[in-house]
Structure formats: C-alpha cells, structure tokens
Amino acid sequence: MNPSSIPAQEIPDSLPFDLMRVPGFGRLFRWRYARPLLQAPLLVISVVMILHGLFGPTLAPKNLATTLSWLHFRGLLVLVLLCAGNFFCLACPFMLVRQFARRIFKPRFTWPRALRNKWLSVALFVFILFTYELFDLWSSPWWTAWLIVAYFLSVLVVDGFFKHASFCKFVCPIGQFNFVASTLSPFEVKVREQDVCTRCHTKDCIRGRRDPVSDLVTIHGCELALFQPSKVGNMDCTFCLDCVHACPHDNIGILSRLPASELMTDPLRSGIGYFSRRKDLAALVIVFTFGALLNAFGMVSPVYAVERWLGQMLHLSHEAPVLGLIFTCFLIVEPVLLLGLAAWLTRAWAGSERGLLPLAVRYTYGLVPLGFGMWLAHYCFHFLTGLYTLIPVTQSAIASLGRPLLGEPRWTLTGLPANVVQVVEIGFLVLGFAGSLAVTYGLAENDSPDRPVRAFLPWAVVCLILWLGSMWLLFQPMEMRVMLMSG
Amino acid sequence: MGTLFAANCSRRPEPAALVEIRHEISPEPARVGPVSISLKLADAAGKPINGARISIEADMSHAGMSPVFAETKETDPGHYQANLELRMAGDWVIFLHVTLPGGEKLERWIDVRGVRPN
Numbered sequence: 289m290n291p292s293s294i295p296a297q298e299i300p301d302s303l304p305f306d307l308m309r310v311p312g313f314g315r316l317f318r319w320r321y322a323r324p325l326l327q328a329p330l331l332v333i334s335v336v337m338i339l340h341g342l343f344g345p346t347l348a349p350k351n352l353a354t355t356l357s358w359l360h361f362r363g364l365l366v367l368v369l370l371c372a373g374n375f376f377c378l379a380c381p382f383m384l385v386r387q388f389a390r391r392i393f394k395p396r397f398t399w400p401r402a403l404r405n406k407w408l409s410v411a412l413f414v415f416i417l418f419t420y421e422l423f424d425l426w427s428s429p430w431w432t433a434w435l436i437v438a439y440f441l442s443v444l445v446v447d448g449f450f451k452h453a454s455f456c457k458f459v460c461p462i463g464q465f466n467f468v469a470s471t472l473s474p475f476e477v478k479v480r481e482q483d484v485c486t487r488c489h490t491k492d493c494i495r496g497r498r499d500p501v502s503d504l505v506t507i508h509g510c511e512l513a514l515f516q517p518s519k520v521g522n523m524d525c526t527f528c529l530d531c532v533h534a535c536p537h538d539n540i541g542i543l544s545r546l547p548a549s550e551l552m553t554d555p556l557r558s559g560i561g562y563f564s565r566r567k568d569l570a571a572l573v574i575v576f577t578f579g580a581l582l583n584a585f586g587m588v589s590p591v592y593a594v595e596r597w598l599g600q601m602l603h604l605s606h607e608a609p610v611l612g613l614i615f616t617c618f619l620i621v622e623p624v625l626l627l628g629l630a631a632w633l634t635r636a637w638a639g640s641e642r643g644l645l646p647l648a649v650r651y652t653y654g655l656v657p658l659g660f661g662m663w664l665a666h667y668c669f670h671f672l673t674g675l676y677t678l679i680p681v682t683q684s685a686i687a688s689l690g691r692p693l694l695g696e697p698r699w700t701l702t703g704l705p706a707n708v709v710q711v712v713e714i715g716f717l718v719l720g721f722a723g724s725l726a727v728t729y730g731l732a733e734n735d736s737p738d739r740p741v742r743a744f745l746p747w748a749v750v751c752l753i754l755w756l757g758s759m760w761l762l763f764q765p766m767e768m769r770v771m772l773m774s775g
Numbered sequence: 776m777g778t779l780f781a782a783n784c785s786r787r788p789e790p791a792a793l794v795e796i797r798h799e800i801s802p803e804p805a806r807v808g809p810v811s812i813s814l815k816l817a818d819a820a821g822k823p824i825n826g827a828r829i830s831i832e833a834d835m836s837h838a839g840m841s842p843v844f845a846e847t848k849e850t851d852p853g854h855y856q857a858n859l860e861l862r863m864a865g866d867w868v869i870f871l872h873v874t875l876p877g878g879e880k881l882e883r884w885i886d887v888r889g890v891r892p893n
Contacts, residue, residue: 347868348838355838427836427866589864589892674839681838699832702841765807765892767864768837 307542331381341433351429363671373475377526382443399454406568413461453511470522485517493531513559520557521550552730570649577659582618588764630746638736638743654728661720665713675703721755793819823853826876836866864892
C-alpha cells in the first residue's frame with residue numbers, strides 16, 4: 289500500500305504509559321480484592337504499632353509505634369507520592385476497618401452541605417501539626433499509639449454516620465496531605481479514551497454497579513464524587529480503583545502524565561470545581577507549604593531560642609500559647625504578607641484585572657512543589673538516616689515476647705550518613721524550587737499573556753524567599769527535645 | 776550531682792534496690808561532642824561498691840538515632856567513669872546496665888535534657 293493513500297490520522301506525540309497495562313500490575317489492580325489485599329498488611333502493622341506503643345518500651349527509638357510512624361511511614365509516603373502516586377490512600381488500613389464496619393452499620397446521613405469543603409480538614413491538619421509539637425509526639429510511643437487509635441475511631445464514627453467517603457474527602461488530614469502532594473505525582477487514575485466515555489450511557493464509574501435482581505450495590509462508583517470523564521488530576525483521588533472495577537468498558541487506567549501539570553491549568557474539575565475559586569483548597573495549600581517549613585523549624589535549634597524569647601517577653605510559662613504565636617506567624621501572618629504583596633504587585637505591574645484575593649488564590653497553587661520539596665527533604669532525612677533502625681527495634685520487639693527469633697537486637701544499625709542524605713535533601717529543595725517557578729510562570733502566562741514576566745516576578749520572589757528559608761533550615765543543627773519553658 | 780533510686784519499698788527490698796547511684800555529667804549543661812559521666816555506687820549504708828561492671832547506652836528521645844555505647848572504668852573505690860560522644864542536640868536518655876560484684880544485675884537511667892548544640 290502506498291503510504292500516501294492512508295488517510296491522515298492524528299497520532300499523539302507519545303501515548304501515556306499505563307500502569308494497568310504492565311503485566312502483573314494490571315491483573316492485580318483489576319482484581320476486585322486488590323485493595324483489601326494491600327490494606328491487610330498495613331492493618332496488621334497498625335495493630336502491632338498500637339500494641340507496642342501502649343505496652344512496649346516507653347523510649348521512642350526502641351518502639352515500633354514511633355519508629356514506624358515518624359521515620360518509615362512518613363518517608364515512604366512522600367517517596368511513593370513523588371515516584372508514583374497516591375498509593376498509600378489505596379492501601380489505607382483505616383478504610384479496611386470501615387468497610388467491615390459498614391457491613392454491620394449502614395450510614396444514613398449525607399455529609400452536611402456547610403462542611404463540603406476543606407476548611408475542617410485544614411483545621412485538623414493544623415491541629416495535628418500543633419499537637420505534634422506541643423506533645424512531642426515523636427518522642428512518645430504512648431501518644432503515637434493513641435493517635436492511631438483516634439484515627440481508627442474517627443473513621444468509624446464519621447463514615448459510620450455519613451455516606452460515601454466523607455472521612456477521606458472532608459476530614460482526613462493525611463488524605464489532604466496526599467491529595468495536595470499527589471498533584472506532583474507522575475501517575476493519575478484517568479480515562480484512556482474520552483470517546484468511549486461519551487458513548488457510555490451507564491456511567492458506572494460514578495454510579496457504581498447494582499445487582500439487577502436485588503438492586504444492591506455490587507461495585508461502588510467513585511465515593512469521592514469524581515466523575516472520570518471530567519476528572520482532572522489527582523486532587524481528591526484516593527486511587528481506590530472503584531472506578532476501574534466499575535467501568536464496563538475497561539477504559540480507566542493509571543496513566544503517566546507531567547507532574548504538576550494539573551496545577552498550571554484551571555479547568556472545571558469534577559467533584560472540585562475551579563481551583564481558582566476554591567479558597568479552602570488554597571488555604572490547604574498554604575498550610576501544606578508553610579506548614580512544611582514550620583514543621584522543619586520545630587526540629588532545629590533556633591526554635592528553642594525563639595520560644596524562650598517569646599516566653600520571657602510575654603511572661604508566658606506554658607508552651608501552648610507560645611507555640612500558638614509561632615503557628616500564627618508561620619501559617620497566617622507570613623502567607624498573608626507574602627501572598628498579599630505578590631498579588632498586589634501582580635495587579636500593579638501586569639495589569640491583571642482579578643481582585644487581590646482571587647489572584648492570591650490562583651497563584652497559591654504554584655507553591656505546592658516548594659512545599660513538597662521541603663516535606664521530602666525533612667521526611668527523607670529521618671527516613672534515610674534511620675533507615676535500618678527498624679531491624680533492631682523489630683528484633684527487640686520479638687525478643688521481648690520471649691523468643692529472640694530474629695536474634696539479639698543490633699542497635700548499632702542506623703541508616704545512611706547524614707552528609708550523604710543532606711545532598712539528597714538539597715536536591716529535593718532545588719527540584720521543588722524549580723517546580724514552583726515553572727508552575728507560577730505557567731500560571732502567569734495563562735493569566736497575563738501580554739505581560740507574563742511582570743506577573744511572574746513577584747511570585748518568583750516569593751518562591752525564592754521560601755526556598756532560601758528552606759535551605760537555611762536545612763543547615764541548622766538539628767535539636768529535638770521536649771520544651772520546658774522555664775529551661 | 777544527681778541521685779538515682781534509693782531503696783524505699785515497704786516490702787523486703789531486693790538487694791539491687793538498695794544500691795544508690797549518684798551521677799555527674801560534664802560539661803554541665805551537656806553539649807554536643809564528648810561528655811564525661813562519673814558514677815558513684817554505694818550500698819544502703821553508704822559504703823562504696825567496688826568491682827561493679829557498668830555498661831552505658833545513651834539514646835536520644837526520638838527515633839532514628841543510633842545509641843552510643845560505652846564501658847565505665849573504676850577510677851577510685853566505688854567511683855566509675857566513662858566518656859561518651861553525644862552526636863546531636865536535644866534530649867538524651869542514658870541507660871546504666873550494672874552488674875554488681877555478686878553477679879546481680881540492675882538497670883537505671885538518667886534523663887539528660889536539652890543537650891546544647893556546639
């Protein structure tokens with residue numbers, strides 16, 4: 289056949305890589321019980337952590353609850369988000385318990401309309417960060433165990449009363465962290481061909497499938513109200529794969545994409561709306577980004593000098609109000625000043641017709657890479673420098689049962705040298721900075737096509753300030769201790 | 776100088792509970808780097824206990840740091856001394872694994888809060 293006689297067909301430059309097409313993976317993820325299979329080991333580990341936290345050694349480095357929570361879980365979480373996607377929500381053990389509970393208790397209520405936003409979860413995110421510092425959760429197996437127990441109970445209460453995935457979408461602080469971070473993930477649960485969805489009449493991906501006789505739901509549709517054909521990006525997606533199982537056309541995959549690309553555009557997103565109109569989402573991004581610096585600030589030496597200085601100046605003898613002031617500075621005063629000034633300059637220089645608040649909301653999403661870079665640097669520091677500590681702690685936990693099946697604990701096992709890890713940390717921060725610059729420039733190009741550089745510059749300066757702050761934090765001596773205001 | 780656990784039980788006390796351990800850490804307050812720990816062991820009557828073996832294990836209060844180990848040397852009757860390298864600022868817990876001359880073992884710990892950065 290003469291090639292010139294073949295009708296022209298639009299072929300994309302490169303087809304996205306589909307994780308579901310990988311032999312083994314695809315079969316596993318299409319299996320209906322893939323999620324429980326992944327959740328079950330994490331549930332067992334959670335139970336072990338709770339038991340060891342409550343009844344094991346009281347010293348954090350000897351306890352599985354603290355070691356696994358604050359070193360390994362957090363480190364693996366951010367690395368999986370960076371390298372793949374929101375697979376930790378997929379394997380969430382809390383949801384496995386919820387599924388069992390829902391076989392007994394059927395939720396009757398719909399989540400209140402007034403709370404169908406991120407404000408509650410933003411408040412809970414701040415609350416977790418605050419209690420982490422105030423009660424030094426990192427040093428207390430007992431409190432860490434109770435935090436896990438509280439999480440299980442919260443899931444059972446919320447999803448016991450309210451239908452769908454109310455806890456995941458509107459409450460869970462870890463989930464919100466994952467949703468924001470997964471906007472930078474290289475994979476997304478997405479339809480393969482839009483045409484197939486256009487021809488589809490059943491819309492099982494959102495409605496679910498019902499048994500024709502009993503009319504009972506046999507396969508859930510998306511419980512987070514994300515309609516696949518108009519879903520954009522990873523925000524609010526728990527990778528639960530309900531849509532994959534429900535789709536009768538096998539038209540949903542886990543597709544590769546350019547990380548952060550979803551932050552540069554502002555289409556109408558199913559289950560979310562427009563990013564630029566979601567002040568609650570922007571607030572979540574602010575807590576995610578500025579909270580990353582705050583959380584790291586809490587583990588370096590200068591924080592104690594600041595706390596002492598504030599305590600003496602304001603005659604405060606308790607840590608809570610002092611910590612409250614530091615949180616207010618980091619999470620309210622600093623963002624309002626930086627973002628407000630940048631929005632004002634964008635209006636003045638680039639002639640943007642948007643109001644100050646809508647401008648600030650729109651560009652706030654550009655800070656996600658910076659924030660994630662800081663979380664990566666922080667969590668990977670603990671994870672990599674304490675990588676092997678899981679071995680002696682596990683040996684010790686098993687030996688405490690009376691049989692040292694794994695031998696005597698080798699307490700000298702720790703992890704990678706701190707100077708090696710510091711290079712990795714710098715890499716994450718540079719990557720985050722570059723990502724934020726790219727996203728904010730993309731936003732500036734969309735927002736002010738005539739004067740993108742003028743619109744971009746104020747935000748580039750904000751990114752630079754935050755990046756320099758992150759780098760400064762990285763080189764501060766680490767110091768983790770229980771704060772005594774009198775000391 | 777701090778004191779660890781004097782005997783105070785109403786039941787007949789175990790011999791180990793009658794051991795008094797006094798400790799001194801220098802520099803005071805402790806800083807990142809080498810620190811010296813001096814221990815003084817005495818029985819209920821205040822008589823120094825000679826010939827004990829004391830292994831020291833220093834842990835940070837948070838997970839992820841390798842413990843520091845050291846063995847003490849008896850410098851004077853009932854006086855023991857060891858050097859440690861504290862590698863990070865923050866809260867440390869120093870465990871004393873004591874083997875008394877009669878072979879009896881006991882464990883004690885010392886909270887070393889707020890080790891200062893250099």
